[in-house]
Amino acid sequence: LLWILIPGRVHLVMESTLTARDRVGVQDFVLLENYTSEAAFIENLRRRFGENLIYTYIGSVLVSVNPNKDLEIYSKAHMERYRGVSFYEISPHIYAVSDNTYRAMRTERRDQCILISGESGAGKTEVSKKILQYYATTCPVTDHLSTLRDRLLQSNPVLEAFGNAKTLRNDNSSRFGKYMDVQFDFRGAPIGGHILNYLLEKSRVVHQNHGERNFHIFYQLLEGGEQDLLSKLGLERNAQKYQYLVKGCCPRVSSINDKNDWRTVRKALTVIGFHEDEVEDLLNIIASVLHLGNTQFGEGKNGENQITTEPQLKYLSKLLGVDGAALREALTHKKITAKGEEMISPLSFEQAVAARDALAKAVYGRTFTWLVVKINQSLAFKDDVYNSSKGSSSVIGLLDIYGFEVFQHNSFEQFCINYCNEKLQQLFIELTLKSEQEEYEAEGITWEPVKYFDNKIICDLVEGKHKGLISILDEECLRPGEPSDISFLEKLEDTLGGHAHFVTHKLSNGKTRKAVSREEFKLIHYAGEVNYSVNGFLDKNKDLLYRNLKEVICQSNCQVLSQCFHREEVTDQKRPETVRYTHTHTHTHTHTHSLICHLSVIIHPVKSIRRFDEALVRHQVKYLGLMENLRVRRAGFAYRRHYETFLQRYKSLCPRTWPNWQGRLADGVATLVQHLGYKPEEYKLGKTKIFIRFPKTLFSTEDSLEARRPALVLTLQTSWRGYRERAKYLRIRQAVIVIQSAWRGMISRQKARRRRHAVDIIRKFIKGFIYRHYERCPENEYFLDHQRFSFLMMLFRNPPKSVLDKSWPIPPPCLTEASEHLCRLCMRNMMRAYCRRIQPEWKKQMEQKVVASQIFKDQKDSYPQSVPKLFVASRLSRVHSLTQCYGIAVTKYDRRGYKARPRQLLLTSSFAMLVAEAKLKQRIDYATLRSISVSSLSDGFMVLHVPSEDNKQKSDVVLQCDHLIEVVTKLATMADKKIKVNMSQDSITFAVARGKEGVIDFTSGPELKVAKCKKGHLLVTAPKLNP
């Protein structure tokens, strides 16, 4: 059985989970209805065990049942699940205890301790490893600290190799007690560790019961050690060859892989920081123990006792670093001091064997202690973990001590172990049973004290001063004369006879006498009766190692041994140390007692076969006092809770306490329980807590809460959602307001700025307008600039669109000159653009039109009508196709008689000719053509004046044609414009021949008429087209 204690203040029962979760049994025995029944207790364990639920609470104590198989409940995810979660909110687990302890340490800043108790094989060591792993995984770790974490974890395989062995109960049974402190800094990170070891079962080095093995390290070395190493150590790879390994007839165990374990241990030694030299020394010592076992004695020639195995001796002297002859001497002789004189006397065969075994045990035992010291050095936060930095750090202690042992034959080792457990039980009683009863007292609750067995009487029997078993043993060891185991037994009978828990063969009555043999004494432990054989008690207590053997070892040049065996030991003549074992665990007690303890009880159902062995469990339940523990917890009240927490949890069940109770807490709880209909016998109100007697009361309250929960959840959800949405809405609204105000502010400021600007401008404008006629001055400069600017901008935006558009805005006075320049520029620009755009034919047309304009503009009536009519290249299609000349049909009037004759006028580049029916009638060279006369009316008449002195030439020619302006223009152009065109208003005079002249009179009339008048003039009447 195995115990872990959780702080007394955690009294909560996992109400919420009681009903909902984990319906297989109850997860806290306190809630067991039939709590007095051991059967119900075991049934609950069994049912849970059947469902692989190995953990159950008794209040704040954790009971664990060894499943002996991997349950997969120790993963990282599991660790996370238990992290920071309230103790009872989640199903019981060792991680819950670990986490709770850790948090208690951090929040209360007080050192904590987890006590683990249980019988061999119950799983104490496994639990302590799980706890360590939990801290290693979940605590914050820096790079620097990760080395320490690794060392903490790696210390286990090393200690287990040297301190664990296969026993009948457990393949990996711890054969020493271990108290481990893990030191945490203020952030909760592990920064150091310290291990205290107790009671190594040294007798195992030289003897093992049937079916058991020596410490693992021997087998690991033989199985895993490299051949070179073994040869160096003088060993063979066969455990059967070594006397110290064959006693139990069990060299191999199926569940143990020595070869792999060897590798693990070697690696761990490196991680922890062991020097290669130190490891070498360590292995030398291990090998020397095996050689010691094989060292045999026999009779010499003279009948004296001597060593018969020389090779062993050689190896021993080499491995232990001692003088061979001195060792031989020391193993076969003893030095005694009689009357101040030292004498050497030979040892008998049995004595020599005992001396050899004592040496093996001493060497191994002290090496183990050295190992722990080395590990502690490597784990130490600073040189002195406990003194320095104590103020800022806290520790969590883990006590893993082997459990109560009862064998067929029990000896001094079992006595020590069982006494240790007895003390542990005392501690447990003090921490749980007593404190429980004290709580009722403190709370002023009247109740019937529950009787439980207080094992103090047994502790006193063992450790009492002068009259205690240990004192008597010590005295007997040191007594002069011939003390023996039997004389010790007699002394016990004399001193302790009549004690209720002490029985011997002599002291027992006829009925019980059979149960105790003559060399035994029986102790009635809290956990059961155990018969101890007194054989070897004295020697084992003295831890017999002859002085001369010690002297030899003290001379050793092996570093490790010289640290284990101090020279002062042999020179110091003071009272020898005897009761090493028994004192150490008293120390355990005081040490753990100074810490807040968390207790876990582990029940070992049955090993190897994975079933629930009821008898075994019953026995453990009994000797761990679990029923008593439960009874005390229940006798009073199954449940207690501070008013505040109780009210906090159940206040929703009563309208008067919901949502908040304003008065005193006690009154609030009273109101609540009244409303819930608690009967007076069901509960008691203490000073600060409410105590509920029956679980069913709590269950029904819990059920009500469960039923109420949906509504509560709904209310909470609604409120929360409402709150969240409202908060969101308010946030958005606030944001909107901020944005709006910023935006509006900006807009208004902008508007105001614009308005101010506008006002300024208008003001300037008006002022400028008033002063517009003044010289440029500050008052009018804006106005003037504006005028100028707007005039220029207007021009820029609306320039004249075409050359014909003569409009131009009126400039302000200051821009008059510039405006003119601009207008010119603009016109030129437009004209230039126009000219660049113009086609060659059009250009020609224009040139002709220009010529026409120069000749006729404002002179001839028909001119405006001719402007839009385009000039053509020729009016005669045939002529045009032949030459580059212009042709038109004309009417020629004879100079005399004015007879009208149709002709065609052709104009070439150098002359004009009149043609009638393809016959040239008259040719007029341009050089001879003096001038042309036309009237100002729209008549189509023209007279070509030709010099009359030239006889060859006929005289002036009178022609009429349509398109007169075109013809005259062409003619003028072809004749290079040297021809003068006369414009006459009313008559044209022309030469007829030989000095005679003809006249054409022009008059305006409604229509064109040509007639001969009385004066012999030709009278032309033409309409006036333009007024």
Ligand SMILES: Nc1ncnc2c1ncn2[C@@H]1O[C@H](COP(=O)(O)OP(=O)(O)OP(=O)(O)O)[C@@H](O)[C@H]1O
């Ligand atoms: N929680 C567990 N899950 C699975 N197996 C377990 C568990 N606890 C213990 N065991 C098994 O039980 C064996 C014995 O456990 P452990 O060595 O811890 O016992 P112990 O209580 O320390 O015994 P001893 O007093 O002999 O040292 C382990 O080797 C392991 O196989």
Ligand SMILES: [Mg+2]
């Ligand atoms: Mg163990």
